[in-house]
Amino acid sequence: MPKRSHKWKELRSSVPPAQRAFVLQLRELREVSDRTQAQIAGDMYLAPTSLSNHFNGGRIPEAGHVEKLYKILDDEAASSSRPMPCSLPFLLELREKALEKHCGCCPVSSPEATGSSPGPQPKSAGSPAPRPVRRRRPRRPRVRLSTLRHSIPRAPAQAKVPVPLREGDRHLTTPADAAWPEIRTLAESLSAGRSRDADIMMWSAATTLSARDVQIFVAQCRAVGLEDAADQVITNAARRDAQAVLNIASALHNSEQYADAGLLLTAAAQEESA
Numbered sequence: 001m002p003k004r005s006h007k008w009k010e011l012r013s014s015v016p017p018a019q020r021a022f023v024l025q026l027r028e029l030r031e032v033s034d035r036t037q038a039q040i041a042g043d044m045y046l047a048p049t050s051l052s053n054h055f056n057g058g059r060i061p062e063a064g065h066v067e068k069l070y071k072i073l074d075d076e077a078a079s080s081s082r083p084m085p086c087s088l089p090f091l092l093e094l095r096e097k098a099l100e101k102h103c104g105c106c107p108v109s110s111p112e113a114t115g116s117s118p119g120p121q122p123k124s125a126g127s128p129a130p131r132p133v134r135r136r137r138p139r140r141p142r143v144r145l146s147t148l149r150h151s152i153p154r155a156p157a158q159a160k161v162p163v164p165l166r167e168g169d170r171h172l173t174t175p176a177d178a179a180w181p182e183i184r185t186l187a188e189s190l191s192a193g194r195s196r197d198a199d200i201m202m203w204s205a206a207t208t209l210s211a212r213d214v215q216i217f218v219a220q221c222r223a224v225g226l227e228d229a230a231d232q233v234i235t236n237a238a239r240r241d242a243q244a245v246l247n248i249a250s251a252l253h254n255s256e257q258y259a260d261a262g263l264l265l266t267a268a269a270q271e272e273s274a
Helices: 017-030 037-043 048-055 063-079 088-099 145-149 156-160 181-191 195-208 211-223 227-237 242-254 258-273
Strands: none
Touching: 017 048, 017 063, 017 088, 037 048, 037 063, 048 227, 063 088, 063 195, 181 195, 181 211, 195 211, 195 227, 211 227, 211 242, 227 242, 227 258, 242 258
16 A cells, blocks of 8 residues: 655744654654544544644653554554654654753743744944843743632642632632642653553543543643643543533533533544544
8 A cells, every 4th residue: 555645734933943853753753654643643542633733843742642652653564564764762862852941941842942032132332231131931831710710729738628609609610629639640640651550540530530520630630731631531531421421511611611622522523423
């Protein structure tokens, strides 16, 4: 069978050189497969939009996801007698370089770290001293206001203190005392590279928790920056029966997590048509 060539979007000029090299290597690795991106993402238990974001330089994937993607494509390349363009250690080394900070005030692999901040201007004879340049503040994670107000409290003891509800408010978002220790355990597992433990935890949360608890779990993941984990929980939840999916979508919508509700219904539709 002739090899299918994929059409890629041009990377933004703001993508740092190290991340650009990593993304281009990811794309070259993707070329060994003739399957669709959605099929590959399904094998990784990852949302197709998240995988597409990795290939387009929007977000650097976690090490566990890189290893899982490499294994899936390596098995497919072996079955079709196609060579792999690089080794897994080399790919992980490129990822580590892409994660390196450029300076103390810049977030990891941020576009601001690679050219947005103006450098020192040359002084001309007799000209006044240049005005100091204000550095741009690091971008905060994109968190919905409803989730930000009810993020995980720093002191666990404070989460147990009852707070009276104000009259007239619509309390449809995630409650402040919904900080789960499982989120911390999940973050530690992902940080330590224990992807199997993390996958089991996310699968269990998506397939066994109630609709309200799934909504809280997703909101807490996004509140602490575990965007891929939140997407994966939603993708796993889309494999439940139709009534459960509708209940979870309703809970997400009532908590103003409209994008998550749309992602769940889209993933469920794809599962239904598969």
